[in-house]
Amino acid sequence: GNSVTQMEGPVTLSEEAFLTINCTYTATGYPSLFWYVQYPGEGLQLLLKATKADDKGSNKGFEATYRKETTSFHLEKGSVQVSDSAVYFCALIDSGGYQKVTFGTGTKLQVIP
Amino acid sequence: KAGVTQTPRYLIKTRGQQVTLSCSPISGHRSVSWYQQTPGQGLQFLFEYFSETQRNKGNFPGRFSGRQFSNSRSEMNVSTLELGDSALYLCASSSQGGSNEKLFFGSGTQLSVL
Numbered sequence: 001g002n003s004v005t006q007m008e009g010p011v012t013l014s015e016e017a018f019l020t021i022n023c024t025y026t027a028t029g030y031p032s033l034f035w036y037v038q039y040p041g042e043g044l045q046l047l048l049k050a051t052k053a054d055d056k057g058s059n060k061g062f063e064a065t066y067r068k069e070t071t072s073f074h075l076e077k078g079s080v081q082v083s084d085s086a087v088y089f090c091a092l093i094d095s096g097g098y099q100k101v102t103f104g105t106g107t108k109l110q111v112i113p
Numbered sequence: 114k115a116g117v118t119q120t121p122r123y124l125i126k127t128r129g130q131q132v133t134l135s136c137s138p139i140s141g142h143r144s145v146s147w148y149q150q151t152p153g154q155g156l157q158f159l160f161e162y163f164s165e166t167q168r169n170k171g172n173f174p175g176r177f178s179g180r181q182f183s184n185s186r187s188e189m190n191v192s193t194l195e196l197g198d199s200a201l202y203l204c205a206s207s208s209q210g211g212s213n214e215k216l217f218f219g220s221g222t223q224l225s226v227l
Binding site: 043044049103105 | 117144146148155156157158161163168169171203205207210211212213214215216217218219220221
């Protein structure tokens with residue numbers, strides 16, 4: 001079956017530091033890949049997505065590139081802010097999988113001033 | 114445009130009871146899916162409905178059921194509650210439910226089973 005593996009958290013960074021959250025996946029077909037973010041007390045929000053190999057998703061300074069050869073979709077940001085503190089989820093939907101999303105376990109990010 | 118609305122926000126039940134959660138998708142969205150979020154298991158897919166039909170189902174026992182109405186609103190029911198059913202239940206909607214579509218999530222219903 002499908003699975004998503006994320007790096008364990010929590011990750012604590014100082015403001016303006018570089019962020020990488022690793023994500024690798026296993027899927028039977030050609031999945032679409034997503035990063036979702038969850039702020040305290042809220043539901044998930046889509047951060048970015050990529051639907052085919054070598055696509056780069058980007059939003060709010062965050063980027064992730066769909067690497068089929070390494071089955072990875074690592075999240076990066078050049079300079080984090082305190083407001084980026086949240087839980088980040090890597091996720092996939094297999095082709096033809098409608099909205100059956102497989103999520104990673106989530107990585108909590110804490111940014112300190 | 115209003116977002117995805119889930120009611121109630123919080124719910125406390127005792128073992129053996131049943132519970133019904135409600136989800137109103139974004140206007141015009143026809144796909145509604147449900148997820149269970151717990152600290153131990155993370156986010157797990159329950160089921161997805163599109164035009165009143167269940168299209169996909171996760172690996173949950175038959176105590177978990179759902180339905181979708183003609184206006185796309187959805188309900189989820191859990192019967193014979195167990196302590197392990199305590200979780201945040203999230204509903205999400207999308208326009209057509211395609212595999213590369215963005216999901217819009219509600220804020221969830223926090224269920225506590227005592």
